[in-house]
Structures are given as C-alpha cells and as structure tokens.
Amino acid sequence: MADLLNESQRRMLTSTLMLHEKDLRQADAWLQGIGVEGGILYHRTLRLSAEQRAAARQVIAQALEQITELARRFDLRPKEDNLVAAIRAQMQLDWCDLSEMYANALKSCGTVDPLLGPSLDPGIAELSRLAMTLEHLLTNEPRK
Amino acid sequence: MNDLLSTPQRNSLTNVLRMMEEHLRQAQAWLPGADETGLLYHRSLRLSQEQREVGARIIAMALDEIAQVSREFDLKPSQDDLAAVIGAGMSLMWADLVDTRSTKLNRFGAVDPRLAQQLDPHLDRLIELALLLSSLVRGKSIEQPPDETPRQNFTEVRD
Numbered sequence: 141m142a143d144l145l146n147e148s149q150r151r152m153l154t155s156t157l158m159l160h161e162k163d164l165r166q167a168d169a170w171l172q173g174i175g176v177e178g179g180i181l182y183h184r185t186l187r188l189s190a191e192q193r194a195a196a197r198q199v200i201a202q203a204l205e206q207i208t209e210l211a212r213r214f215d216l217r218p219k220e221d222n223l224v225a226a227i228r229a230q231m232q233l234d235w236c237d238l239s240e241m242y243a244n245a246l247k248s249c250g251t252v253d254p255l256l257g258p259s260l261d262p263g264i265a266e267l268s269r270l271a272m273t274l275e276h277l278l279t280n281e282p283r284k
Numbered sequence: 285m286n287d288l289l290s291t292p293q294r295n296s297l298t299n300v301l302r303m304m305e306e307h308l309r310q311a312q313a314w315l316p317g318a319d320e321t322g323l324l325y326h327r328s329l330r331l332s333q334e335q336r337e338v339g340a341r342i343i344a345m346a347l348d349e350i351a352q353v354s355r356e357f358d359l360k361p362s363q364d365d366l367a368a369v370i371g372a373g374m375s376l377m378w379a380d381l382v383d384t385r386s387t388k389l390n391r392f393g394a395v396d397p398r399l400a401q402q403l404d405p406h407l408d409r410l411i412e413l414a415l416l417l418s419s420l421v422r423g424k425s426i427e428q429p430p431d432e433t434p435r436q437n438f439t440e441v442r443d
Contacts, residue, residue: 148392158324167370181302186366203413223329230307237300249292256288263353270346
C-alpha cells in the first residue's frame with residue numbers, strides 16, 4: 141500500500157500520526173501518574189477514578205494499535221527526535237523571554253517601581269546566564 | 285518585594301518563569317534517560333555522562349533561582365488540570381486527523397482512488413477514539429465500552 145501515497149501525502153500522514161502518538165503516550169504516562177508531580181510555579185492534577193483511568197488507557201491502547209496498522213500498511217518510517225536540539229532551542233527561547241523580564245523592560249507592562257531593578261534584575265541575570273550555560277554545554281559534541 | 289510588581293508585570297514574570305521551569309524539568313527528566321522508540325519517532329539524547337551530570341547541576345541551580353525569585357516576589361503557582369489538557373489535545377487532534385482523510389490529501393496532489401478504502405476506516409477509528417478519550421477524561425458518561433462504541437458519521441466534516 142506504500143505506493144498509494146505521494147511523498148507530500150506520506151509526510152502529512154506521518155507527521156499527523158506521530159504527533160497523535162506523542163499526545164497519546166503523554167496522556168498514558170499521566171494516567172499512570174508519571175510526570176504529574178507539581179513544580180514551583182505549577183501544580184498538576186488529574187482527578188480521575190481508577191475505572192476512568194483504566195478505560196482511558198484502553199482507548200489509548202486501541203488508538204496506538206490503529207497507528208501501528210497504518211504505519212505498517214503504508215510503510216511509514218519513524219522520525220528522529222533530537223532531544224539535545226530540543227533542549228537547546230528551549231533554553232534559547234527562555235533566554236529571549238527572560239531578557240524582557242528585567243525591570244527596565246517591564247515598563248511595557250506599566251510604571252516600574254524604582255526599587256524593582258535592584259531586587260529583580262540579579263535573579264533574571266543569573267537565570268539568563270544559566271540558560272546560556274546549559275545551551276552552550278549541549279552545543280558541544282559528546283566528550284568521551 | 286510583593287508590592288513592587290503591578291498585576292500585569294507579575295503575570296508576565298510568572299508566565300516566563302513557569303515556562304522556563306517546565307522546560308528545565310523536561311530536560312531534567314530527559315537527561316538521565318535512555319533513547320525512546322515509538323512507532324513513528326525515535327528520541328535520542330546524544331550526550332556524554334559528563335555533559336549529563338553538568339547539565340543536571342545547571343538545571344538544579346536554575347530551579348533554585350526560580351524558587352528564590354518566586355519566594356521573594358510571592359509568585360503563585362498555576363493549577364493545571366491535566367484532564368482538560370488531554371481533552372483539549374484530543375479535540376485538536378480530531379481536527380488534524382480529519383484533515384488527513386483521503387479526500388483532504390488532494391491538497392498535496394492527485395489521490396489514488398484506492399487510498400480511501402485503505403486509509404479512511406483507520407483514520408475514522410482514530411477520530412472516534414480521540415473523541416472518546418476526550419469525553420472520558422472530561423468525565424462524560426460513556427454508554428458503551430470503548431471497543432463497542434458505534435461508529436459515528438463524519439460526513440459533515442469530510443467535504
């Protein structure tokens with residue numbers, strides 16, 4: 141059946157199913173209680189009964205079976221997901237966002253208290269430095 | 285320090301730090317892990333042991349800094365309802381899956397007349413399951429067990 145799709149159609153189908161697979165696996169992990177724990181600035185909750193979780197996981201398993209069948213039928217190949225590149229990109233984005241959080245830049249959100257800079261800016265500067273340090277660490281090829 | 289920020293400034297700062305925290309915790313979870321192979325993706329993290337250890341230390345320092353800034357400015361955590369996140373994700377995916385049915389693939393070139401029979405029944409089942417999962421996690425009652433759910437008619441979204 142692989143020859144029923146042209147290259148663009150194959151790419152579209154593969155991308156859509158890959159995103160769906162990732163969503164399904166993320167949901168399945170949460171339903172098992174993996175990655176649900178809270179952080180400093182967010183709390184996560186998943187208020188479902190054991191029966192609801194089991195039923196949801198059953199639906200996810202059926203959906204993954206369908207994706208398996210489609211991948212087999214149309215010979216869809218897995219894509220490489222480079223997590224190092226993903227982390228680096230996130231750190232670069234965070235660095236950009238942090239640059240808008242210095243007291244001087246917060247003027248765009250209203251009058252800035254003159255005491256804000258000395259109390260906020262050192263923390264923002266440190267977070268920016270750490271984001272770039274992590275990004276730079278991952279830029280280098282693995283060291284033996 | 286609590287009174288040094290206006291509400292919009294507080295919201296901006298909270299959102300930016302929260303996003304960074306999520307990124308850091310995701311990286312923290314990935315760093316020690318092995319490669320992960322799904323059906324349609326292969327996740328790899330090619331780093332030396334030394335890079336993983338140094339990375340973990342940098343992440344811990346950054347999380348400490350976020351905790352300190354949050355404490356000093358009394359930034360409040362958001363409450364994330366993961367059931368709503370899953371439900372919304374499935375609803376979005378429903379739309380993407382509908383756009384992948386054979387009739388919609390003509391945007392990318394001529395569609396082989398045999399494709400519909402081979403592709404659409406599986407996509408329709410995936411669409412049903414996405415809607416079913418969305419309903420389940422949102423606490424809506426499901427009359428039939430998942431494997432006995434009658435097929436729905438998607439004619440209205442097909443054309």
